[in-house]
Amino acid sequence: MYLGYNWLNIIQDYLLPPTCLLCGNTGHNNRDLCLACHQDLPKNNCCCYQCAAIFELPSSAPRLCGRCLSLRPAFDETHAPFMHDGVIRHLVTSLKFRADYKNARLLGQLLAEHLEPAVERPDIILPVPLHKARYRERGFNQSIEIARTVAKELQLPLDLDSCRRQRDTPHQTCLTAKQRRSNMKNAFTIVKPIAAQHVAILDDVMTTGSTAQALAVALKKAGVGRVDVWVCARA
Secondary structure (H helix, E strand, C coil), X not given: XXXXXXXXXXXXXXXXXXXXXXXCCECCCCCCXXXXXXXXXXXXXXXXXXXXXXXXXXXXXCCCCHHHHHCCCXXXXXXXXXXXXXXXXXXXXXXXXXXXHHHHHHHHHHXXXXXXXXXXXXXXXXXXXXXXXXXXXXXXCHHHHHHHHHHHHHCCCECCCCEEECCCCCCCCCCCHHHHHXXXXXXXXXXXXXXXXXXXXXXXXXXXXXXXXXXXXXXXXXXXXXXXXXXXXXX
């Protein structure tokens, strides 16, 4: 992958040099994040390799959490480089509810930085779709905005057309894990054939995994062989 500057980058950096979104200092490595703030991000270094659930104790080898051992999800792997805490929570919340689009670019860059050396490349990236009513209310899909940067950084195609959210599910913030699973059941439908055998679902945050599970079930019923989940943070 070509990592050098092009003329557009040079002009943009000259006129609008990168500035840390968290502290206002000069950005590092052509990003709107300084080195000190980057080092302070709440990293999810020790987690279940299938659902990215956070382990309290470190592990020297990949392992599964108790829930994935007892009831394996429909998705195969989850990559969540950060915990949904502190400044990561601030970046995600400001993007989702205040339309701070610059946060999507930074979150996408950070996610791609984690994924680039660590994952087998999928055929396509599929951002979790919003129901059309929720899209009209919000005016954008934060998962798509993050996915645009990840797709550009990793040079992978985006699929924005094959899947539809067929039910306008209630907000999940105050629901229990069981209620979330019930809420998301049959929420997604595949509306056109997917030729890809390996799909990466992309979302901002994973909490219980119910959204990823529902979408992965729909994709595998449609003939997809492997489904990974890429999220910025794990709650």
